[in-house]
Amino acid sequence: MVPKNLTREKGWIGLLLEQVLGASAGSKPEPDFPHLGIELKSLPISMQGKPLETTFVCVAPLTGLVGASWKTSHIRNKMARVLWVPVISERHIPIGERIVGTPFIWSPSPEEEQLLALDWQELTDMIVLGEVENISGKHGQVLQLRPKAANSQAKTQAFNKHGQPFRTLPRGFYLKTSFTQMLLRNHLRID
Amino acid sequence: MTIEILPARLANQIAAGEVVERPSSVVKELVENSLDAGATTIKIDIEKGGAKRIRISDNGSGIVKDELTLALSRHATSKIKDLNDLEGICSLGFRGEALASISSVARLTLTSKPAEQESAWQAIAEGRDMAVALQPAAHPNGTTIDVVDLFFNTPARRKFLRTEKTEFTHIEEVIKRIALARFDVSFILSHNQKVIKHFKSVNNKSLYAKRVAQICGQKFIEHSLEIDCQHGDLQLSGWVGLPSFARNQNDLSFSYVNGRMMRDKLINHAIRQAYSNLLPADTYPAFVLFLVLDVREVDVNVHPAKHEVRFHQGRYIHDFIYSVCHNALSENANLGLLPELENQPSATLPLQPESSAVNYKQDNQLESPENPHQATRDYIKPLTKVSDVQSEPYQGSKQSSQNNHSSYTHSNNQVSRNAAQAYQTLMTPLSGETLHVESAAVSIHQADENESLVLANVIDEKYAVITLHNELRLLALNKIEQAVKFLEVKNRWQHNFVSQPLLLPIKISLTQAQVAFVEAQTDALKKMGIVATVLTKNSIQVREFPALLRNKDVNLSVNNLLTLLCLKDGQELTNSDWQQAFASLLSADSYDNQQAKNLLRLSQQQLNSTFEQQLRLNSVLIDLTSSITTLTNAT
Numbered sequence: 001m002v003p004k005n006l007t008r009e010k011g012w013i014g015l016l017l018e019q020v021l022g023a024s025a026g027s028k029p030e031p032d033f034p035h036l037g038i039e040l041k042s043l044p045i046s047m048q049g050k051p052l053e054t055t056f057v058c059v060a061p062l063t064g065l066v067g068a069s070w071k072t073s074h075i076r077n078k079m080a081r082v083l084w085v086p087v088i089s090e091r092h093i094p095i096g097e098r099i100v101g102t103p104f105i106w107s108p109s110p111e112e113e114q115l116l117a118l119d120w121q122e123l124t125d126m127i128v129l130g131e132v133e134n135i136s137g138k139h140g141q142v143l144q145l146r147p148k149a150a151n152s153q154a155k156t157q158a159f160n161k162h163g164q165p166f167r168t169l170p171r172g173f174y175l176k177t178s179f180t181q182m183l184l185r186n187h188l189r190i191d
Numbered sequence: 192m193t194i195e196i197l198p199a200r201l202a203n204q205i206a207a208g209e210v211v212e213r214p215s216s217v218v219k220e221l222v223e224n225s226l227d228a229g230a231t232t233i234k235i236d237i238e239k240g241g242a243k244r245i246r247i248s249d250n251g252s253g254i255v256k257d258e259l260t261l262a263l264s265r266h267a268t269s270k271i272k273d274l275n276d277l278e279g280i281c282s283l284g285f286r287g288e289a290l291a292s293i294s295s296v297a298r299l300t301l302t303s304k305p306a307e308q309e310s311a312w313q314a315i316a317e318g319r320d321m322a323v324a325l326q327p328a329a330h331p332n333g334t335t336i337d338v339v340d341l342f343f344n345t346p347a348r349r350k351f352l353r354t355e356k357t358e359f360t361h362i363e364e365v366i367k368r369i370a371l372a373r374f375d376v377s378f379i380l381s382h383n384q385k386v387i388k389h390f391k392s393v394n395n396k397s398l399y400a401k402r403v404a405q406i407c408g409q410k411f412i413e414h415s416l417e418i419d420c421q422h423g424d425l426q427l428s429g430w431v432g433l434p435s436f437a438r439n440q441n442d443l444s445f446s447y448v449n450g451r452m453m454r455d456k457l458i459n460h461a462i463r464q465a466y467s468n469l470l471p472a473d474t475y476p477a478f479v480l481f482l483v484l485d486v487r488e489v490d491v492n493v494h495p496a497k498h499e500v501r502f503h504q505g506r507y508i509h510d511f512i513y514s515v516c517h518n519a520l521s522e523n524a525n526l527g528l529l530p531e532l533e534n535q536p537s538a539t540l541p542l543q544p545e546s547s548a549v550n551y552k553q554d555n556q557l558e559s560p561e562n563p564h565q566a567t568r569d570y571i572k573p574l575t576k577v578s579d580v581q582s583e584p585y586q587g588s589k590q591s592s593q594n595n596h597s598s599y600t601h602s603n604n605q606v607s608r609n610a611a612q613a614y615q616t617l618m619t620p621l622s623g624e625t626l627h628v629e630s631a632a633v634s635i636h637q638a639d640e641n642e643s644l645v646l647a648n649v650i651d652e653k654y655a656v657i658t659l660h661n662e663l664r665l666l667a668l669n670k671i672e673q674a675v676k677f678l679e680v681k682n683r684w685q686h687n688f689v690s691q692p693l694l695l696p697i698k699i700s701l702t703q704a705q706v707a708f709v710e711a712q713t714d715a716l717k718k719m720g721i722v723a724t725v726l727t728k729n730s731i732q733v734r735e736f737p738a739l740l741r742n743k744d745v746n747l748s749v750n751n752l753l754t755l756l757c758l759k760d761g762q763e764l765t766n767s768d769w770q771q772a773f774a775s776l777l778s779a780d781s782y783d784n785q786q787a788k789n790l791l792r793l794s795q796q797q798l799n800s801t802f803e804q805q806l807r808l809n810s811v812l813i814d815l816t817s818s819i820t821t822l823t824n825a826t
Contacts, residue, residue, distance in 0.1 A: 049694050066510045086694060102692040102734070125506045130460050161456070163463025164472060189691035189736055 002096045013098070014042040017085055031078070038105070039082045043180055044089035045101070049190035051181050052089060054174040060145055062158035062171060065128050070117040073124075075173050079116065081107050084183060104187045112142075115179075119143035123173075130161035132168060142179035148172030199321045203265055203288075203295030204345060210292050213352065214241025214341055215361035217297075220289035221336050222369055222378075225249035227270060227282045230333065231392060232377045235366060239383070240358030242341055242349075250333040253305035259314040260323040262301060265291035279486040283451055283497075290336075295321065296348065297341040303334040363388065367406045368452045371445050371479055374399050403430060403479055407443055411436065411477055416523055420515040424485045425508070427515045431462070432477030433523065434469035443477035449486060454498045458482070461509045465516035482512065644795075644806070646788055652781035655791075656813070659806055663813045668782045670809035672790055675797045676774035684770060690720035690735040697733045697745050698726060705753045706731060712756075715764075719773060721749070740776060748776050 003009050017023075023032035023040050032040040044052045058078050061068075070076055086101035093099075108116060119140035126135050127145075135145045147169040155167040184190060197205070211217055218235060225233045228251025238244035254262050261267045268287030271277055277285065293299055294316045304311035311330035316323050342349040352358060359382050370378045370390045380388040393402055404412040414436035419428040432443065446458045458480075466476050490501040502508045647656040647663075655666045701709070709716065710725050720737030736745055755772040756764060782790065795802050 045694075066514055068510075088695070099695060101694045102696070104692060128506050128509055129457060130464075159460075159464050161460065163460040163465075164470075165464075165467050184694070187692070188694045189738075189741060190694050 004095070006095065012095070013044070013087055013089065014040070017042050017087075017100075031081070033083075037081050039078050039080075041082050041084055043084050043086045043184070045086045045184070046090055047088060049086070049181075049184055049188070051177040051184070054144060054146075054176055055180050056148065057143075057173040057175060059148060060123070060127070060171040060173050062127055062132060062156060062168070065124060068124060068128075070120050073120060075120060076113075076116075079108060081105065084180075084187075086184065086188070102188060106183055106187065112179075115142045120173075127158070127171075130159050130163060132158050132171065133160070135171075140176070142176050144174040144176055145171050146174055198319045199265070200295050200319050203291045203321065206265065206288050207292035207296045207345075208348075210288060211296055211341075213361060214245060214358050215365045217241065217245050217293055217338055217341065218247070218362050219365045219369070220284070220293065221245070221247040221338075222366070223283035224289065224336075225251050225334070226369070226373060226376065227284055228252045228334065230376065233379070235362075235378065235380045236384075237359060237362055237380070237382045240352075240355035241362055242352055242355070242358065243339070245338040245341065246335065248333065248335040250331070253308070253332060253334050254301070254303040255305050255308055256312045256325070259301060259303065259312055259325060263290050263294055263299075263314055263316045263321070263323050267291075277492060278490075280491050281449075281486050285492070291316075291321070293338055296345050297343065298339045300337040300339075301334070302328050302330045302337070304330045304332055306332045368445060371403065371406055372447050372450045372452060372481070374402055400430075407445075407477070407479060411443060411479075415477065416519045418480075418515055418519045422511060422515075424488070425511050426483040427480060427512060428483075429480035430478065431465075431480070431516050431519055434466060434476075434520070436477050437470050437474035438477050439474060441475035443479075444475060445479045447481045448489060448491075448500055449483055450481075451491065451497060451500075453500065455500055457502065457505055457509055458512060461512035462516055465513050465520060467517075469520065478516075480512075480516075482508070484508070644791070646784075646791060649782055649784050649787045652783070655782075655787050657791075657806070657810065659803070659810070663815070664806075664810040665813050666806060666810035668787055668790060669778055669780060671794055671805060672778040673771075673774045674805045674809070675790075675794050676777040677770055678797055680770045680773045680777070681767075684766060687718050688720035689738040690717075690722060691738045691741065692735050693733065693745070698730055699733060699746055699749050700730045701750075701753065703728050705757060708753060708757055712764075715769065719769065721752075723749075743776065752776055 003012055006012055018032055018040055021033075021040065024034065031037050041055060043055060046052055058075050061074070083103055083105050085103040088099040088101060119142055123135060123140060123143065123145045126132065126139070132145075137144050137146060139145065148171060149169045152169065154170065156170045157165055158168045160166045210220065214237070218237075218241065222233055222235065225247060228249060230249035230251035232250050234246075234248040236244065236246040236248075258269075266287045268285060270282040270285045270287075271280065290299070290301070298315075300313060300315050302311055302313040311328045313326050313328035313330075314323050315326075342352070363380065366378055366380050366388060370376075370388075374393045377392040378388065378390040379386060390402060390405065393399060400412050400417070411432060412430065415430040415432045417430050420426070432438075444459065444462075446453045446455065446462070448455070448458070462476060462478055462480070463470075470476060484502075488503050490503070491497050493499050493501050643660050645658045647658065649655050649668070650665070653668060655668050657664050657666050706725055706728060709723055709731050713723070716723060720735065720739070721733065722735035723731045723733045726732050731749075733745055733749060736748075740748055752772055755775060756768065779786070794805070798805055
């Protein structure tokens, strides 16, 4: 069943691609193709090849971050090797007629990883020090931390600025569009 | 309004505004001075809540007579000498302001006798410029500072003073906090000639708890856990109150960093988090904790009263404090009741300083090279290899992959050395797009008579009117560019050209003959960077296209290419044919004056000795005879 719109099923195209390509991990904390170590990411873009939205990477842990480091982080693991599948997904195109572009395999270059790691450090420092509520989309050059929840009732545990536990919306790491656009430009010819 | 230097006293009074808030701040500054002087006994005499008198006597090292004057001036200190010292402060004070500030808002007498000096001397700062008067005095080894009539000359400040009792409570609090940090020093605090507190020095570890009990109450010691944990250069020791001993105020929260009392957010956050759900929401934990770390890892020059510090590795310190406290508390308590804590990896200290992690702080590389404590900093080791291209990481990524690619293999594995080189050319614009940056220094000027080549103008965007050795000629710009590109292509021919996948494959309609040609020459096309498959008899699909042709239209380029190559119908195509065709695709079809100029300059460099020959080959002499005739006839 192709849905009429994606307001209720945001990840539908991604799931479809996973199905077709035989990805197995789903949302488990391992790559979509575990034996290849490859993560599948669909990338909605405009006709001009511009990413239409930020790209969700993974849920950001808000607790249990003691001694966390970029090298061992879940997000780094997720981003180690990604199969990007651009999909021309402008709103007015019916879901069934959206066009899948040329996919490409990507691993972060040292510079890209540096950018990701710096943002991760800054955001994680803020989470650990109880500033999670103060993190907005403005933090981070290429990586963002934003609420990621089915609705505003779904809450998870975190620590506030006094170190006391409290409940807040779950957060996710998102790649900013400028970053994904750069990836597209570096790997594909876009007219 | 004229601009003038403030008188010394006024300047000091301004500084006093930050440091000397109330009598207890005076006590804090002076007692810390005594501790920095190595005193083992400190007597604090207070009269009328400190408003009348604050007298601190110690048995520390004292101040020699010659330095007494300096001791009372602002920005004079024995605690640091240069910037290097400021980065690793071992003493409690360092600003060189306390005495000058205090003496600007009170009558301050400084009496001191170093052990090696025969007699004691007394110094008093007086008047607008705070000139210091010296006189002999009687005093045992050590220093006494007598502060009388605090705020006598700043009535505004005096109004802020509370009752005698309140002010004394603040002083008592300060002494308690300091006494907790220095078990090895005796403190005697008296108010209106009555001894209120007497903390005897203890040098035996087992007796430490006794002094803590004296200050924080026996109940605290009974309901707390003693901790002591060393991890690398970090050490955390002290007592954490059991959750059952939760307080309604945070009146039993004592934290120290290298012996300095703190009200630091990060530390309190870590401790509170360690209690997690063990404490009700609106209560405070009780603790006395001492954090000891390398003085270079912490910046105390943040706040004038030094209640806050900045850790160079904030999160690391936070996690360390959290882990130690949390482990102590959870070992003690019945942890099983706390399901949400179970999945936290806290069974053992999970902090492993990581070798080669990423740059924790961006400016880190500034300080690390000559740092003797590098071992402790592995955790924040920057990826130094790339840090110098940070400013333009986007463009730089491809170029530096050429340098690093041996050590760096996990991306684009097909990026070989040649490919990287080709990519570099890709990133360098094809025609004169950026070349005009340096075009000021060209030899091709429009009106320089000494030049053998002068560019006059571009006509129809395709031709240039030039004078070559004083001959007026019309030059086909496109041809000359092709000659240049041909040379480039030829030089690189033995390597494959980098191709770029198209975002969406493009379908191109062609004649049957052309389709057949594409089918037959698939490999040769691929070498050029064109990946195409035959769709039908009349169309092909292009999937990848040469990176060098990034700015050209795919459809048009393919058509042009095939038109050029299919001309040689039946004949075997030579490398040179391919190269010619590719060169023609690379060339522009229209030029403005600036581009033409750049092209000529580039050609001159590239073609070298054959430049002039190529110019002649691709240009014709402009015959002006008929024009001249017309002109002559007209007159």
